[in-house]
């Protein structure tokens with residue numbers, strides 16, 4: 001895989017002109033490539049161009065209902081964030097290992113979460129590089145035993161994943177957890193480790209009941225039990241303007257204040273490009289062509305950046321205030 005950020009896209013984000021960005025690339029001797037008359041760059045150059053600073057945060061992708069897009073959306077968004085210069089770590093919690101496979105990694109050769117818990121491997125040493133700016137703790141079928149391990153050994157579900165996520169926060173800006181379609185102990189542990197939970201919803205028959213059960217279970221089993229507040233967000237996926245089901249689910253989400261307040265502004269349209277690229281062990285950002293998937297995932301990534309970004313001006317003024325205090329003392 002070879003994901004790229006186009007200079008035209010970077011200019012749109014930075015609100016600067018193409019000539020101004022091209023000049024920066026040249027004067028700072030940054031790495032970039034030109035193909036099909038388009039200029040593009042990867043993670044390392046992105047770090048120097050965007051210079052974004054983040055409050056490290058953990059995002060757990062979950063929904064009791066299977067096939068709603070947890071893995072495809074988290075994979076594409078993780079790649080996109082790395083192209084804005086963010087350092088992204090993914091914990092694949094799903095024993096199906098779909099995220100791991102999308103990364104082209106054979107988990108047989110690597111420790112997975114259950115090994116970290118039983119064999120005491122260090123999480124930072126167990127991360128596997130995927131592409132510049134994205135590392136993963138892979139998953140395989142043995143992780144199906146995590147729920148039993150939590151129950152039988154009475155492991156502290158509020159700490160077991162969280163302490164590892166906290167370690168990752170020392171080196172990464174975003175930590176994504178791709179959850180299996182269940183609400184067992186391991187997924188509850190992921191919820192308790194997360195700063196934000198993203199529930200993808202697709203316009204299908206049982207989607208709303210899947211969403212409602214997921215929200216109720218999170219409230220009852222995690223929030224109330226552990227006396228903690230969860231930030232739960234909803235992303236509508238597989239939107240197809242031609243189907244009445246898509247419009248009716250959108251309307252339901254907008255008309256219910258509890259859903260509406262949690263809804264991302266972005267919704268992701270149905271696009272064959274998402275499954276097609278993953279099947280070829282590529283990403284939607286490998287190609288230079290514009291596509292709806294590219295546009296939608298870019299907008300979603302920007303929403304995540306907006307939530308976690310440290311405003312440079314505020315950051316500097318805080319630093320100045322701190323140094324003023326030191327001088328005063």
Ligand SMILES: Nc1ncnc2c1ncn2[C@@H]1O[C@H](COP(=O)(O)OP(=O)(O)OP(=O)(O)O)[C@@H](O)[C@H]1O
Pocket residue numbers: 065066067068069070071072073094096098179180181237238239268269270271272274275
């Ligand atoms: N926006 C989209 N457009 C078209 N197809 C999509 C889109 N999002 C997901 N899909 C397809 O839907 C299917 C399910 O997606 P995915 O595996 O990401 O769901 P999941 O919620 O992770 O499933 P599971 O619960 O089994 O882990 C896949 O075949 C994927 O290619």
Ligand SMILES: [Mg+2]
Pocket residue numbers: 070071072094098099178179180
């Ligand atoms: Mg999945």
